[in-house]
Amino acid sequence: MKINYANGVKKDVIKTSKIKSLGMLFENQINLSNEYYLTNNIANIHKKPTPIQVVKVEYPKRSRAKITEAYYRTPSTTDYNGIYKGKYIDFEAKETNSNLFPFKNISIHQINHLLSVNKMGGIAFLIIFFRLFNEVYLLDIKDFSNLKDSGDKSISISKISKLGKKVETGYSPLVNYLKTIDNVYFDTNKEG
């Protein structure tokens, strides 16, 4: 789970978990790419809010409700979903600091959710950022699931570069994963 902490606690987060902090950066890149797609009427894809269980709320007079006790919950679905070219899109964005992506970094709930989406005719995949190599790959959930079922514990960057598809990164948008989707899921010859 990636968490958008407010400014006040960012320091603590970096202290306790450097990886998580770097993870937010990649997530922000995806979010900015989605803003670009939306602004240009290309796609409508959003990050879901982080699920939080609220326990206590105070209602100060002449002021908005203040949550004073709450906890992060485990998400039952993925971080991102939306619509592109009339199709339902659903994915999880992850990153790794080594040349391997361990399968345990994605919850079984999320894998099952993506397989369900695939079964229902949606486009379901993972986007994995290999930070050391500065390379981003898109891997269809079926390919991911087959590998996992075969008994592997992780997928290497060399294997994902063959099985998945490399995602172009640049400036507009930062992570052009819809171009990769065109290649993998749509007949791009017809799209022009």
Next chain:
Amino acid sequence: MKINYANGVKKDVIKTSKIKSLGMLFENQINLSNEYYLTNNIANIHKKPTPIQVVKVEYPKRSRAKITEAYYRTPSTTDYNGIYKGKYIDFEAKETNSNLFPFKNISIHQINHLLSVNKMGGIAFLIIFFRLFNEVYLLDIKDFSNLKDSGDKSISISKISKLGKKVETGYSPLVNYLKTIDNVYFDTNKEG
């Protein structure tokens, strides 16, 4: 915005806003219907978590992170989205205690989001529960938007019963809005 308060604060909510509390009940009916659809592999539609801005988090030793200051944020999209029969589904569920549903009860951001989904080929609508009459209606976002643009301030139950489509309510599922979607958006003769 509908809010899922944890048990500890439910009493306060009822005290401050009875309507909001009743609203949660209808939302729960939709959530249970979605569980039914998912369990039976009919559709994969989820409620998005309520967006919360986290300001302060404590990290007690040997205990999970505790959020000690946070605020509810205004959602930029709708409460519900997912996939049904390969199509992207997006909607907002609302309710009213009178025979009128005031347009101001839906934010302009949410209307624009639904219009964008419609433009991109998704199925976008509102589900409105008229509690006094115990009747639920589905209204396509284009019809809603046209009415709003015409200068009306609200839509009456008699008008929505002609312009929209009544949703069957029962036990399995509680709110059978996918049957209504079949009628409105799919050629149900082909579906059997």
